[in-house]
Amino acid sequence: MAGADRKAEIRKRAAEVFAEQGYDAASIRDVARAAGLSLAGLYYYYQGKDAILFEIQHEAFRTLLEQHAEALAGVKEPQQKLRRVIDAHLAFFAGNIAEMKVMARESEQLTGKFAEKVGEQRRRYVRLVRGILDEIATHHPLRDVPVPVAVFLLFGMMNWLYTWYDPERDGSPERLANAVHRIFLHGLLGGGRAPE
Amino acid sequence: MAGADRKAEIRKRAAEVFAEQGYDAASIRDVARAAGLSLAGLYYYYQGKDAILFEIQHEAFRTLLEQHAEALAGVKEPQQKLRRVIDAHLAFFAGNIAEMKVMARESEQLTGKFAEKVGEQRRRYVRLVRGILDEIATHHPLRDVPVPVAVFLLFGMMNWLYTWYDPERDGSPERLANAVHRIFLHGLLGGGRAPE
């Protein structure tokens, strides 16, 4: 298990480096240095730069999906579900800022098998949220916004965080989740005329 | 003026290349090829790779700010203003998809003078939107969402487009603008309780 721990630590440091410099601009030397390893030492753990990026994204999605499963356990009401999902998403992002940046910005860097696997997770995650919106939509008409579009607008609000969010200045993830949930849900379901 | 035209065309092609491959991954050779120029020929027009990226972003912001000025001319009502701004933003993005990707994804690549100038435009643009929200907020309380946060959530909905938007599948920019405007405004201002 020591090996797995070491890999987790390398992943953490690599995510920080990728978050700060960008995946392409970051050199594998920077990653090695940040991990406290020699260049060649790093390759003992990871077969290449893309394998590291893959595992960062794969692990992040794994955790995210896992936490969603927990967050939804026992919840029946669809609006409650949505709230929980937003909470979990933002809590994860706020707690893993480097990983969030990497997920949001470097999602097109993977290729081949790596891209396939992460793409699959991503689609699964999107379907999960879409499912909840579909449930909500059966109770309340969505007023001119197709569900698939609504899903991506929601993700937009949340994922764009990586460009601006500063916990000190912008409040806790919970408050943020509150704002996102309120805007999104009232926005989608609210009264027909613009409020005055 | 022929030179300016040529530069504009190079910028267009460069934006396409940067959009497809990413700024870092794209080589200046790719740009030259796409522009139908030799490598050295390209340097006659642009002093370097970053100068091209700079002008893509700078021109895009210039156009965006210009169009906002037009869009807001004579409009008094703050909610109307917001609608116009969202319209203009999405119309520009939908009409300049490559540039949009580059703006959204490569905003941290510039440094020095280039970064300063574009940063200034960006802040000016943000301030413009924030001003409108402030106006709105003086008429209606914003229910738990600080204006600065609201601004970035709005930009999130719009800028995240580059990861998913397909005009064929997701409808015209106008419809999209409608959805964004509706969600955002009703969301911010809508009734105190979750709608049922």
Next chain:
Amino acid sequence: MAGADRKAEIRKRAAEVFAEQGYDAASIRDVARAAGLSLAGLYYYYQGKDAILFEIQHEAFRTLLEQHAEALAGVKEPQQKLRRVIDAHLAFFAGNIAEMKVMARESEQLTGKFAEKVGEQRRRYVRLVRGILDEIATHHPLRDVPVPVAVFLLFGMMNWLYTWYDPERDGSPERLANAVHRIFLHGLLGGGRAPE
């Protein structure tokens, strides 16, 4: 044409480097240095190490096949043809010692398209010699040695040169050709019993 000349010179120097150190052991830096170019400068002319090896082999076979065509022009008698072919082969090898070494020793290094093209030339060359032996065999029985085997034994005598031949010590290519021709032809066709 200047570019072609430059490439020819690079090829020559590269052949010397590959001959001395072996293709694998030679670094592309060594080749660049020998060619009087910077590392990157070399890549302006050749797309990679294997492209250089390919052109060395390809050009050598081209010349070899060309010279054989000349050498055989107007010759009718098969034994005469064989003599001419051996002469041409050894003359080429003695005059291009570095290329010879590279041809003999590095024939399995190429892959893909490169391997195909050179392999085709090689087979064409072998067929040419085999054709001559077939002609000879129709006049004289070959005494227990199948033509294909005979061909490779002949090539063995000639190609192994790269491991030992020193013009100063071992005589001119013509004398060598004489020896090879004599041994091979008398050996193949000579009397039934071992001479005493």
Next chain:
Amino acid sequence: MAGADRKAEIRKRAAEVFAEQGYDAASIRDVARAAGLSLAGLYYYYQGKDAILFEIQHEAFRTLLEQHAEALAGVKEPQQKLRRVIDAHLAFFAGNIAEMKVMARESEQLTGKFAEKVGEQRRRYVRLVRGILDEIATHHPLRDVPVPVAVFLLFGMMNWLYTWYDPERDGSPERLANAVHRIFLHGLLGGGRAPE
């Protein structure tokens, strides 16, 4: 003695790897894997890559020289001796194809002490064959071919095998030995005029 057995097996596997990929291109990792050992485990048996190559060549020459001694025991007639030597050489090569390839192709890779020792064996082996040819030459004039050259032409016929010989297609080593012996001896000693 178990250690010696293990070393012999490693040598065998290493010879196969070197034969297939070439000494330079083969990595010591490949050798370890082929030998069923970890990388570090291999170093318990051999002090380095070159030590393995050395022992492959050294053992091969040792066996070759030993078998020649046996083959020549009690033989008086020089032409008989030559036949025995060719037989033994080809039998060994056909029975140790990987080693043969390595001997023929990688003879210049060793350096220092290793190169000296194997070089000494090689020279001893060459002298042995040269001695036999000298004996033959005292009975029969060699017609224009100096003995040293003749020796290398003979080795050429035999050592080039590694590039083409396929037992299925080209017949048994004995038949091959017959062909080589016949060509070489009749070629060297046969009648003054070209046979018609």
Next chain:
DNA sequence: AATGAATGAGTATTCATTCAT
């Protein structure tokens, strides 16, 4: 206005080898 030729600095990756256990 445009280019062919060239380069210094940098990239990801691989290799033979070592050493504590």
Next chain:
DNA sequence: GATGAATGAATACTCATTCAT
């Protein structure tokens, strides 16, 4: 006997950029 973990040095190759023409 054997190995997991680690490394310094090297490799092929690419890049943004320049300059004489």
